[in-house]
Amino acid sequence: MNTVVLLVCTGLGLGALYFLVASGLSLIFGLMDVLNFAHGALLSVGAYAAWWASAEAGAGFWWAVLFGTVTGTAASVLLELAVIRPLYSRPRDQILATVGVGLALPALIMGIWGADARPFQPPAALAGTVSLLGAVVPVNRFVLMGAALVVLVLLRLFLSRTRYGLVVRAGVEDRAMVTALGIDVRRAFTLVFAIGGAAAALGGALAGLYFGSVNPGQGTGLLIFAFVVVVMGGMGSVTGAAVASAAVGLVQQFANYYTAAGLGDLSVVVLLAVLLLVRPRGLTGRLA
Template identity: 60%
Template sequence: MSTIVLLLITGLGLGALYFLVASGLSLIYGLMGVLNFAHGSFLTLGAFAGWEVARRLGADSWAVFGLALVVGAGVGAAFAALTELLLVRRLYERHIEQVLVTVGLALATVALFEGAWGSDPEFIEGPAWLRGTTDVAGAPVPNDRFLAIGAAVLVLVGIVLFLRYTRFGLIIRAGVENRAMVTALGIDVRKAFTLVFAVGGAAAGLGGVLASQYFGYVSPHLGAQLLIFAFIVTVIGGLGSLTGAAVAAVLVAVLQQFANYYWGYGDLVVVLLLALVLLVRPSGLLGRRA
């Protein structure tokens, strides 16, 4: 019983990280049709920024950890917004080229991170509570799982509220639905593009700081590692669907944890799940029919 609880909560924590990456991917794809391969780099840079903050100001206080989260999210958002302004915007409406540009950016930035911080993982520290465990139904659950789950729920609620109750959210939702019509009504959708990139980058940067706590290290390959599963989550959930991404993130991560524990090939099970979903519902769980 306690093993199942532990696997379940660990899976939820991993799912939270997948969701933080996949939410941005899904929003960006939904609005602009861009598959963003550089999203992993946003996450990695956020993780390194948070790590630098913690290293300089003392890692074990909560105030510094909070600052690290804010800085990580801010750096991710700034990097993402710059990517959109300088690279993606120039290739408006040319989807394949946009993908290619983000691929090039991902290759170049990972190499740059390796040059700046070394290719080996750097082990990190944080507030003492995060290293401890809490008993849930007899299972000692590491506390950082709860933090990741809480943050992901907050981000989900925040993005949903933002999309539903703000003017920019309205424009983004309308743009996902029918971009040509929004443009025809005289609304500048391009501002929304930058904004969506920034929101996605902030979620990824936040995810970077949390992922480095979850795994216990930062490395230049942290982002690429999570990105592939985030892609799978986005396809299973349905491209462009935020709720779909949340459901699929939990499903994929929990399944992966259980299969890893009982069978040892969790990553393969995830790919099989993807194949199954595509055979039954090519548009994903909550995606609109193409």
């Protein structure tokens, strides 16, 4: 029982991390048809910015997380304006350009701070554990889950209650029609990139808390699982991404624990292939 509770909490914590990466990825693909291979790099930017603020500049933990999120958002907006936008009429080149950025950014981080993992010191309040149903669970799992829930609620509110949310939803549904109605959908592109980058960078800052350290390859390693979540949840669907990320996190943790180590990662990746083959429309799923 203790083990099950711990595995559930860890799985949901990991799922929350996946959700933070996948929600932006899903919105970006749904709206713009760009599979953003640089999304993992944005996570790394957030992680290193938060680490730098807390370890080098001596800021408090929450200020560091905020700094990481803001830096990641800025990087994401810059990416959209400088790299994606000029290639608007060449969809395949957009993907290739994000591949290039996804290679270059982690390399730059590696050049500045080295290839080794840097330890991330959590504040005392978040370093401890709590006991839940007899299991001893690290607090940071709940921090991640809380952050993911807040992001989910905010995204839902933004999409359903604001005018720009309406434009984004309509754009995911039929971009050409939105343009035909006289709405500049490109502004929504930048906005969606900003939101996605903010969520990914927040995920990066909290990933430092979850893993206890930051390293340049972290984001890219998480990206493949975020792809699984995006495809499972349906492209462009935030709620779908939330459900899928919880499922993926749980499956991975349980399979890794009860079968051979590594089998969980393998099963999730194979799950992606199977899902795409059985339900190719998972890619064209609409906003839920």
